[in-house]
């Protein structure tokens with residue numbers, strides 16, 4: 001009897017194993033997973049891009065990692081392009097991740113995590129409103145310049161600049177840009193209390209986020225997303241104070257409210273979800289990239305000196321750099337590209353969900369880290385070298401490298417704030433280097449090893465600022 005039970009169990013076990021590897025065979029090849037746990041034992045939960053890199057190294061172009069559910073990694077630029085651009089419509093889904101529900105005000109609401117018709121409608125409406133407010137154009141250039149000017153004024157007022165934490169001034173600058181666009185007002189450095197209480201940085205920078213992803217029921221705990229939602233609600237309430245839809249809107253929230261009168265797809269929960277999405281997506285990424293920029297400048301004083309020579313020659317010191325100046329500043333543009341390539345803040349992109357070529361519903365990830373850190377077009381990719389982008393005549397940028405520098409991802413679902421972020425990055429970096437020499441504190445060395453938790457961030461470390469003119 002015991003023998004029969006044992007043989008039956010062994011048979012069921014062998015059958016289950018065969019079924020499991022049949023299921024595995026439906027996906028593109030990758031490191032062999034173990035039943036039930038997949039490749040879990042070999043993942044690196046903190047430095048995810050390092051774990052994926054190690055697991056995928058023997059598989060060119062495309063590879064599946066089981067976590068334990070399958071994630072198909074697109075690792076080669078041409079493969080990503082073929083999927084996200086040539087077959088764009090097959091890759092516009094997003095897998096459901098309950099952790100992100102805490103930022104949403106409606107099921108399938110907003111832009112980042114929504115899918116289907118609502119995603120299309122919300123993205124179209126949001127981008128159209130942002131274009132009306134000059135996204136990527138001169139109106140926003142003026143706004144960014146003035147937020148940068150506030151930041152410089154704040155730094156200028158410091159009595160001692162030998163040990164400065166740039167994290168906070170950069171955060172206020174970046175928050176002020178997006179805050180003014182979304183809600184029509186900005187924070188003063190001296191009165192930034194609500195920002196201090198706002199927990200995005202802590203949520204994105206904390207292991208709690210990853211605990212939440214693994215244990216999604218935590219999202220239902222009332223206090224988890226409350227701070228984020230409260231912050232957005234308070235800001236929208238302030239934007240709507242005394243606003244009537246007969247008035248000309250002066251910010252995103254008011255414009256969205258006005259469009260709700262004529263577009264049925266726009267409603268109150270999606271207004272909140274959109275404001276939450278654009279605020280969250282726009283702050284942490286841009287701020288972290290600028291923090292990396294400051295660290296790279298402090299570490300590579302030769303790069304910084306060359307950058308300053310170009311800025312002082314083209315812009316001088318009496319006004320702030322503008323977007324038009326870029327035409328005459330190839331090295332500045334090269335520095336921004338190299339900061340984004342090397343900093344690689346969203347190394348794992350935001351996961352997509354596929355339609356056909358791979359089984360429907362599979363999670364797909366464009367491995368931005370692999371392209372920007374290992375594509376053979378980047379010679380000596382582990383070196384921080386803006387020079388790589390400059391053509392031999394020193395005047396223009398190398399198109400084939402720009403094409404492969406994809407921190408915003410590509411295709412129909414690529415970053416919706418790319419043009420704004422680019423304005424912020426170039427104007428803030430150029431203005432900082434124009435005004436200050438950014439140096440390590442006396443006796444300290446800049447440590448470029450990232451803290452990797454979803455977003456690759458630099459370690460908190462202070463710098464010494466010296467006036468540059």
Ligand code: HEM
Pocket residue numbers: 111112113123178277278279281282283285286289345346349350351352407408409410412413414415416417418420421
């Ligand atoms: C340096 C700064 C930034 C980086 C590196 C970045 C990167 C990204 C990436 C990689 C994605 C995922 C794209 C995909 O699914 O393939 C994304 C999505 C998105 N980003 Fe950004 N982003 C930045 C700044 C911004 C800013 C300033 C805003 C808002 C004004 C913004 C708004 C969004 C939105 C709304 C989405 C979701 C798009 C969708 O699902 O349709 N981002 N971003």
